[in-house]
């Protein structure tokens with residue numbers, strides 16, 4: 001496995017490989033867990049070369065404290081990637097990625113006006129800035145993202161269409177801890193008690209899924225799930241929405257055509273976690 005910190009050497013290596021090999025890209029912000037490793041596995045099984053980028057992207061943080069405290073474990077990450085059979089790791093500095101301030105503004109229509117976009121202004125513009133740069137540098141045949149960041153996957157697919165890129169976007173299922181908590185780099189920031197209580201988030205989502213199947217109204221199951229999560233004093237729901245899988249706009253009843261997802265953001269103390277489950 002090779003580790004690159006500068007764009008030119010990485011590009012040089014990739015240009016040599018590209019004529020004969022397919023390239024898979026797994027963009028990450030590090031603090032890797034089994035969710036990330038499942039993306040590496042998926043890339044390894046469908047591409048010749050897997051490139052993993054590790055970069056805590058400042059432009060997607062709307063909260064300075066969140067950026068400052070985001071877990072950084074690069075050495076451990078590199079060891080994990082080595083064991084997982086990754087071929088190339090790209091760990092650029094901020095100066096390398098953004099020698100000048102990135103002023104690009106994307107228009108995602110209604111996609112970034114809801115849920116994460118509403119509560120984290122500018123977040124998805126920052127995600128699009130870094131992901132478009134990574135796509136430009138690596139020119140991957142396929143790119144792998146986790147379903148946990150459900151809205152992010154919709155934004156990235158939209159960006160690929162807007163920019164007429166050819167990379168195929170592959171979305172991998174959420175990997176959960178034994179008690180159901182969706183894996184996230186932010187889970188490492190939870191205290192033991194918070195970590196235990198955080199499992200109530202997915203419990204509420206799974207209960208909601210059962211109730212949806214038995215026909216309880218969209219409005220009622222939303223309110224019940226919010227009450228269930230908030231009943232735990234460690235947890236506070238920021239939003240819980242039942243939305244169309246493509247447009248991400250709220251779904252009003254179960255006759256809705258197309259896929260339906262329940263998406264939630266919950267504050268566990270100062271740590272903000274998200275999760276989602278497909279209902280239809």
Ligand code: PAF
Pocket residue numbers: 027028029055057060127130131149152
């Ligand atoms: O999902 C993430 O970890 C980040 O948003 C991503 C896609 C690596 C961009 O910084």
